[in-house]
Amino acid sequence: MSWALSLPTESLKDSSARHVLLCLANYAGSNGAGAFPSASTLAQDTGLSERTVRYKLDDLEKVGLIQKGNQAIAAVHIDRHDRRPVVYDLQLSRGANPAPRTKRGADDATGCNSQQNEVQPGTERGAVAAPNPSLNHQVTEEQLQRELADEIARQEQAAANFPPNDQRFAMFAKWVPDAKSLEDQIAIAGLPDDSVPDCAIRKFKGFFVAKPNMFDSGAGWCYRLVQWVKRERVKAAGQGQEPDFNDTSWGDDLGGL
Incomplete structure (x- = not known):
């Protein structure tokens, strides 16, 4: 600082x-x-x-x-x-x-010199920042360093198992939305930054894992996810309620996207 x-x-x-x-x-x-x-x-x-x-x-x-x-x-x-x-x-x-730093000595502002009280200062003024x-x-x-090495190895393994963001794939249980794609879709939809909770992602994955013949890219899945969340929020706002992310009726409409 x-x-x-x-x-x-x-x-x-x-x-x-x-x-x-x-x-x-x-x-x-x-x-x-x-x-x-x-x-x-x-x-x-x-x-x-x-x-x-x-x-x-x-x-x-x-x-x-x-x-x-x-x-x-x-x-x-x-x-x-x-x-x-x-x-x-x-x-x-x-x-x-x-x-600027000066060595301690006879002219030190504290009044101490290198011979008083057997003090032999050998360091410069200015303490290293705590x-x-x-x-x-x-x-x-x-x-x-050990944790970083383990994390890098884990990320490399994960990258080998996860398809690229522009490649079409069927939904799978360990899918994690690409942060930038999800952020972009949230911004385009005009939703708050925190509008896609973990429970919504879990319900979304649970529904589409059961549809192995449906394929989309990573960005496409983010689009579907945000559209569903937006629909639930609009519907809940009209009824004066909180969004019900347990309701999977949205899936029939999103299937044709």
């Missing part, structure tokens, strides 16, 4: 973007890497809307103050890939000037 605070004004004139950067830095390691707070978390920290936070993150990436880091770090802590926030690395070499006690630092470096 001290790096973000020391950025000169000309490096980042947008006060909102600076605020987002300061809060993002609070979740990074001492080397500036591995920060993965969600947009909603940054929105709470900054008081900005989630949409504004995303815009400011894009702006910070464009000016080179942050860049996308190792996304497997978030995967270690969050199983569902469509729920994982983006992992960012702060570009500590950009923008800020290093703070590690942030956040989710990013709940495991040791060695444990993190």
Whole structure:
């Protein structure tokens, strides 16, 4: 965070973007890497809307103050890939000037010298930034490396078993909607970001797993899923009720999409 605070004004004139950067830095390691707070978390920290936070993150990436880091770090802590926030690395070499440091000695402002009380200081001024006690630092470096290796192996195995997003396939029990395809379809349908709950995905898969002769691409299945959710929400709103995702009558209509 001290790096973000020391950025000169000309490096980042947008006060909102600076605020987002300061809060993002609070979740990074001492080397500036591995920060993965969600947009909603940054929105709470900054008081900005989630949409504004995303815009400011894009702006910070464009000016080179942050860049996308190792996304497997978030995967270690969050199983569902469509729920994982983006992992960012702060570009500590950009923008800020290093703070000057002087060795302790007879002229030290504390009044101590190298001979008093047998004190023999051998380090420079300026303490190394304390590690942030956040989710990013709940495991040791060695444990993190092992978990990252296991997660990468698991992802490679999963990629070998899951069809590409543009390939048509029959629905299967372990299908997980592609995060971007699902987000795009939700935006196109005009639904809130959190409008497709896990229970809806489970019911959707349960219905179509029983129809092995029906094929669609990953994006197509996301379209069907969002259309069903939208239909249930509209119907429930007209009746003044909550959406009933146990009702599978929608499946007959979606079968012809």
